[in-house]
Amino acid sequence: MIIKNKTVVADDWSVLRLAESDTADGVVVPAGRILVPLKVWLAQRDSLQHRADVGVWFASDERAEDLQAEVQKFSVVAVDFPKFADGRGYSIAYHLRSRLGYKGELRAIGDVLRDQIFYMQRVGFDAFVPRADKDINEVLKGLSDFSLTYQASSDEAQPLFRRVTR
């Protein structure tokens, strides 16, 4: 189960993570809906590009620009949070949405917890895979912590001072 468009839904995408012995160009990408590391996509683009059931995921030290306009062909892109305190994923998401204009599903994976997903939603995530030990219905509540925000981000192009008359 994952959180998508603010509800808990079933999901059949799996995530390919490289084992130590795997290489980006050597690893076998199984059939079925699968999110592959950006490195694997870049190394195996020729054989993967005809598969509609492949998406990519970014590690926190990778950059949205590494994919450029190609990002548009994916229906699902994910960003991994190795630790919830690693904030690079927020800027990756912001770039994907605001700079590259990515419109498909943007999914947060890894150390995804209730108390961070409000900000994640703001920078452009619309799907969340909470850490396995957490109650997904509890995590969902995090999306409604605030009903009002000061700044613009991917979810809201206008800062508060342009949205309302103060």
Add this chain to the structure above:
Amino acid sequence: MYRYDSFDHQITAERVAQFRDQVRRRLAGELSEDEFRILRLQNGLYMQIHAYMMRIAVPYGLVSAAQMRMFAHIARKYDRGYGHFTTRQNIQFNWLKLQDAPDILAELASVEMHANQTSGNCIRNITSDEFAGVARDEIVDPRPYAEILRQWSTFHPEFAYLPRKFKFAITGASEDRAAIAVHDIGLAVVKNAQGEVGFRVLVGGGLGRTPVIGVEICDFVPWQHIITYAESIVRVYNEYGRRDNIYKARIKILVKALGIEEFKRQVEADWQHTKNGPCTITQSELDRVAAYFTAPAYEVCANEDESLQAMLDDNRGFANWYQRSVKHHKVAGYASVVLSLKKTGIAPGDATDKQMDAAAELAERFSFGELRITHMQNLVLADVKQSDLFSLWEAAKALGMATPNIGLITDMICCPGGDFCTLANARSIPLAKAIAECFEDIDFQHDIGELEMNISGCINACGHHHVGHIGILGVDKDGEEWYQVQIGGAQGNDANLGKVIGKSFSFEQMPEVIARLLQVYVRERYDDERFIDTVRRLGVEPFKAEVYGTLVESDEALKAPDYELLKVGVSYDMPYYSPRF
């Protein structure tokens, strides 16, 4: 001053509710301490040696009388009857319980205050000039911009998990009283040749174990663009700042590694996407916020030259206080007054609930109901009629807030040190007290003149020792506390870092060491030369020669009895429990 509208109130209330639930989940065991730690830090809550400490934001140092009374109330109801004003113009309470934190935040919200982002790896409270709006050398009042930036940085979704903390300081005067060169971003509001307002932007300054003076990234960013420009700086830092080593994670390390030219190139490349976009500040938003910072209803009065002079001639105590505590004001007949929180025997920056209540009353009686907190850890009444100065002095004296030592040797900056902080190598507060007692004589202090002494209990430099005219650093030698001395540091327009004079000293030797430094100064100074200028002219050598020339005697009487405090519970895991984090 700025007042919350319904939007500010709503966002603040939602934050309190969010944190109340987080505390509930922590107490119920649903959140681990590791998950909770970052959440509580972003609400200003630290776990210290003895209890929880909360750091409350005082945006750009400005408080109303009602807010000051709230501090007094919190001190009484939830703490041990006092609070501690910090070098970043905030206030800290040291003896709180976790369960009380949500209620304290709710009480603060009722007077338009909060503890948002006063800790953690996010954009911290923005500091400014304590004389903003009243200083004669002011070019532009920085407070409207500080408030606009406060709102922009509050709960910024992209920047809550930066590599490390991130501090802004902003000034609008020709003399920098906000120490902008030692902040991650330092902003000076300036006017260009056409008279347009903008910002000179410094980046990558900071103290800590790698002290760096900030460098200019842009000499003029028009005010409309300051949000987008700052956002690009923080974004590049979020993406590329180091996360593998907390001691190398501040933006100063990134700026050094890339070089300012390359860093600037990356920032401006990012900025091209947002420049002129929706986050550009509108004239109407600036006008809306600036309307809160218009001048109060000053009476038309002349400078009180004659009668004031008569009182000064008449009363030595008043004259001493006037000389140190009273500052010029841009309006005729008015002055700004610094209330000293550096009375000998009291930890620098501490104030009791009674003093806070009384300070609120003084503000109402003498200064349009507002106060400021200074980065030197004192209070300011910014708008006092000159004809009221004598009555104010008498009232402040009765409250123990009229020590005539502003800018003098006993007006020290001092970190919490070994009495509160687990990272400390040495105690700071007891040393500050010991030194203050030795040099208490006010005539002596006035003779020595302007001197900034800063004390840090460890290399993390919360006491800003690098930029003290005399800087003292606690160091550890074989498990014992020692103090290293440096001289020649300065903050402000001519900010620079001090130089270490040599081997460190014991607690008991320190007053004698300071006395020897001062002897060299008194011997060598020209007429009105300040200590710092003598050091600059002569270099450290003559001071070194005097200090190390003969054995420094220990003053056994100084052996402080309170070592016990150091032994309590210092077995916590390292960095989590320090005001540094």
